[in-house]
Amino acid sequence: MTIEEMRLAFDDLLCSHGGNLRTWPDDMRPALLRYLRQSFDARRRLMEMRRMESMLGDDLDDAEPPVDLEDRIMGAMFDLMAREKSTRAKQKMQVDFTAPLK
Numbered sequence: 364m365t366i367e368e369m370r371l372a373f374d375d376l377l378c379s380h381g382g383n384l385r386t387w388p389d390d391m392r393p394a395l396l397r398y399l400r401q402s403f404d405a406r407r408r409l410m411e412m413r414r415m416e417s418m419l420g421d422d423l424d425d426a427e428p429p430v431d432l433e434d435r436i437m438g439a440m441f442d443l444m445a446r447e448k449s450t451r452a453k454q455k456m457q458v459d460f461t462a463p464l465k
Contacts, residue, residue, distance in 0.1 A: 364394065366398075369394070369395065369398040369402075370398075370402070370404075370405070372391065372395060373395050373398055373399070373402075373405050373408075374408070376388070376391065376395060377408060377409065377412050381412060381416055382409055382412040382413035382416050384396070
């Protein structure tokens with residue numbers, strides 16, 4: 364792998380598996396650990412991920428979405444659809460007096 368490919372693979376694993384290196388795929392871990400030892404930027408990104416994970420804590424697993432979340436999302440979607448339909452209807456009603464008659 365090139366350095367750029369290593370960086371991209373490292374970033375992908377960091378985003379998908381987090382800062383706990385034990386959860387990373389076994390087949391990729393040795394090469395990425397070598398990259399981590401060689402790259403100050405990779406070590407910095409790993410520390411940032413671990414800091415962010417510790418700030419978020421484990422209680423996010425227990426977080427429940429608001430009871431009315433689905434209703435609010437669906438309501439907003441229907442409102443948007445109604446506004447778009449109204450806008451299209453207004454555009455059809457506009458008359459261009461400068462256009463030649465057909």
